[in-house]
Amino acid sequence: MKRTSPDLPTSKEEVPRWSFEDLVSDLTQALAKSTDLSLSDLSQKRFPITVPVQERLEEVLHELQFGTGAALLQFPADWLLEQGEEGSQRAFLGLCAHLGRPVTQSTDLQELCARVEVARSPEVLEAKHTQRRGYRNAQDQFLHNDSSIPAARGQGVCDVLAMLCFRPARSGGLSKMASARKIHELLQQQPRVLESVRHGFKYDAASVEYHPDWRQPPTGQEARPMVFEDVNGFPCVQYAKNMVETISAAYAKEGGELDSVKALLKNLEDACSDPAVVQYWDLKAGEAYLVDNYRWLHARTHFEDDAAAPRLFFRLWLQVADFERQKTRPCAE
Ligand SMILES: O=C(O)CCC(=O)C(=O)O
Ligand SMILES: [Fe+2]
Secondary structure, three states: OOOOOOOOOOOOHOOEEEHHHHHHHHHHHHHHOOOOHHHHOOOOOOOHHHHHHHHHHHHHHHHHHHOOEEEEOOOOOOHHHHHHHHHHHHHHHHHHHOOOOOOOOOOOOOOOOOEEEEOOHHHHHHHHHHHOOOOOOOOOOEEEEEOOOOOOOOOOOOEEEEEEEHHHOOOOOEEEEHHHHHHHHHOOHHHHHHHHHHOOOOOOOHOOOOOOOHHHHHHHHEEEOOOOOOOOEEEEEEOOOOHHHHHHHHHHOOOOOHHHHHHHHHHHHHHHHOOOEEEEEOOOOOEEEEEOOOOOEEEEEEOOEOOOOOOEEEEEEOOOOHHOOOOOOOOOO
16 A cells, blocks of 8 residues: 655654653663573563553554654663663663564674774774774764665665664764655656666675575675665665675676766765755764664764763664564564
8 A cells, every 4th residue: 555655854853752751660670670681682572561662662663664764762861871881772672672673783793782983892993894884983974774785675684773872972973864755856856867776786796794684695686776665655765885886896897887887876875965855863862763774864974072971872773574564563572
């Protein structure tokens, strides 16, 4: 069934918001009941939630699937501080596991709930794949979707991207957000580019990492659309700058075609980061955005840290069962 396209937020203030302020004691109890569990055990929905928490999450999932595809969750900042970095990470993962399955985010670090911060530990600094993704520094980012293989809605690694702000930067580090709908509108002014990115490109599957936790191994023989519509007819985009490398490798032997593929990808990148589509959400400590990773692109601005209290976000990739078929209820038991 095609749905009427809802009005999408044009600023953080317009994003549908759910506060958990009145329910933090439920979350604290769930944390207390799961202290022995590792993050991966927690992700098996072993974070017991109460009916009111479950009901609130159902509304959030409904918004993500049928509504704007974007939601803000709010937790009291002092409650997060009390839980500390680890407790907050566990609570965020445990809670969101009731919306979808937290998916491993890289083959080298295997994170289920990544710390998004300037890399410091040798382990993180040496991780090959995460280095390439460019979220381990303080630089400005291009708008992108997470999980870099062009994938149709419901077939990718990440259906819902969830980002909790534990501590904002001293300055900068604003979340940059753009809806696929706005990007699609811009591309309609360039019909040749739109047609090409809708058709999509092949990519070098051998150079793409694959973790068995992900839905399917990469296959690059066929062109995969970078702009498409989901089952509701909502425009979707799949773009990340590091796709350019992977896609270019598949056209390297095809002479003249490589230049035109690169030019088209540059057109798409420009549309995704066009000032007309980008909005800035200034997340405060305790706020989290959740977005349909096919209908919304994200990034963040350059930031400067306070060395004693650096910027720290927690990131989840949630895989929602039958996301492409738009189930009406969360997959939580
Ligand atoms: O630092 C941020 O707010 C976003 C970084 C990013 O794109 C990511 O972690 O996926
Ligand atoms: Fe990202």
